[in-house]
Amino acid sequence: MTEDKQRRVAAACARQWGLITSAQIEMLGLNRQDTKRMREAGLLITLQRGLYRHHSVTETVPTVLSDARCAWLLTRPAMWGEDRLALPAPDAVLTATTALTLHGITPDAGVVVPEIAMNTQRSYRSTARILAPPDRLDWAQAQVIDGLPIARPIPALAAVIAAASADHRNPRSAELTSFVAAAVARICDDAADRPEGDAVIGQVAGVVGRRSTQVVDVAQMLATLCREAGVSEDILAQTVLVGRWNLAVPVDRTRQAVAAVLAAAFTAPSVSLPVVLADLFSVDPHQLGQVWRCAHRGCPDRATGSGYCSRHRVLEVRDRTTRPVADGDEIARSGFGIYGRLDDDGHTVLCHECGRRLRHINARHLAGHDMTAAEYRVAHGISPRVGLISGDSHRRRAQNSFDQGRPDLLRHLRPTAAQRRPPPD
Ligand SMILES: [Zn+2]
Ligand SMILES: [Zn+2]
Incomplete structure (x- = not known):
């Protein structure tokens, strides 16, 4: 065991937050005996199977960040971290709640299992939770912070929702809804003063409105955000919480409604939030809210689940077919x-x-x-x-x-019970 070998290990650890995997130690030309001797000499401390910390590291209490670093190194133990960052596309990225915590968007939840998005399921032995990303990973979706690739806040929020909808044990939990509401509020708040604020709100609405209706109660989520913006319970009960619109309207309608509420709540509003809410969600037949209305231009009728009234539904299917x-x-x-x-x-x-x-x-x-x-x-x-x-x-x-008047026509086609009765002899 030469001092040179120990120096090589120390230098490698210094470039990886003081951490090194057993595969990396082998790559430095040390054998198992060398590693064992370094462990016994107290130069390397075992953190998990196949992962060591150099004795020179002073911070030893595990945090979300240190757990995340360990888990990330173990997703590809036989490659140096810096080489992985130079790959054309990331191989593994911290995501979901872990990423939101590392961005400071959600409070440090203490000991949580690090969540990592990976394109492929490699053989993997660490305590991380591996999530399949909805799209292929790319660097535009990630931020490298101190050598660690972390999903940006919006993709991370999307990963939280995707993981929850893949996992059907807990459909539409109130806990997830308030978590998402808090994360949405922070992301929109942070973006509000910046020029890209509107784009951020559009992206957030896209993420929350896409698959989330199955796992996040979008109406409750918006109500939470509006409450924090000072809207009274009375107004909420008459608008966003009325009629379970979030179960009745199509996804793109949900997305538009979420974007409109977020814009009114977080960017300098030209119209007050209660007015926006009434305009979107009112069930007053004379002033029907946008979410309830037929999507056909200018049609005042109430839409069915398709987003169109029954008349325009037929036209819309025909348009698509032709x-x-x-x-x-x-x-x-x-x-x-x-x-x-x-x-x-x-x-x-x-x-x-x-x-x-x-x-x-x-x-x-x-x-x-x-x-x-x-x-x-x-x-x-x-x-x-x-x-x-x-x-x-x-x-x-x-x-x-x-x-000819269609209702009459229909009445002819579907005789009422009275008409169906056989005529008396
Ligand atoms: Zn219509
Ligand atoms: Zn023919």
Whole structure:
């Protein structure tokens, strides 16, 4: 055991917060006997299996930070930390609650298992919790602080929510909701005075509104934030807490509502928060809040779960089905057409079976192909909500049915109980 070997270990430890893995010690040309002797001489202190601390380190009480460093080194013990930081994409990044704690956004929770995002599940023996990132890891999502890669606050918050939704044991826990509310408040508060404040709020709303409705009670979360901004319980009860809107509206609507509330609460508001809340969530039929309204431009009707009223829902599905193929769409051919698409030029539609263009693909035409309309729809992926009919014919028919008064028409189709009763003899 030469002094040279000890010096090499000391120098390597100095570049890694005083820590070294057994694989790294081997890379320095020391064998197991050398390591054992250094341990026995008190030069190396075992922290976990395969991980040592150099005796020169004075801070010895474990903290979230020191635990995070140990866990990160052990995710790839046979590579130097500084070489890992030079990789084109990070191999492992501290994330979720651990990252939020290291950023000072959530209070130091004491002893927590470090959470690390990794692209691949390597063989790994440490106490860290490995989370699969939703997208591939990249350096733009991470911040290297004193040699340790830590997810930026917004990706870290996304990881908290993703981990909770992957883990179904505790759906929509109040604890997670208040944790997320606190983290959102800190992130938005920090960004409020900076020029990128609006972008940050948009990103936070994207993260909270995306998959979170399953695990975070978004209405309660917004209520918590509004309470802190001084909104009274009365107003909350009439707006954000009314009608369980967060379960009823589509994800993009949730995202817009969250962004609007955060903007009003954290950036210099041009309109007061209670006005914004009423505008978004009111259930007054004369002044229906935006979250409840049909997404079709100017339609005052109340939306169903789809985000549209029943009338515009049909139009919207048709728009999607007849939209021309765009770059990047996956094109799966189906007969003469494209699977799931009604090829409509306005006057005629394409028959997937024979390639002819017709104003209306009707039962008689399909009988020639030995098919019913239902079979045709299944074969070519066309929704039952979309008529096999050209745009102008569709408009004409829709207009006719409105002119005739659709409620009456429906009443004819669905006889009431009184009408169904057999006539007396
Ligand atoms: Zn509508
Ligand atoms: Zn045909």
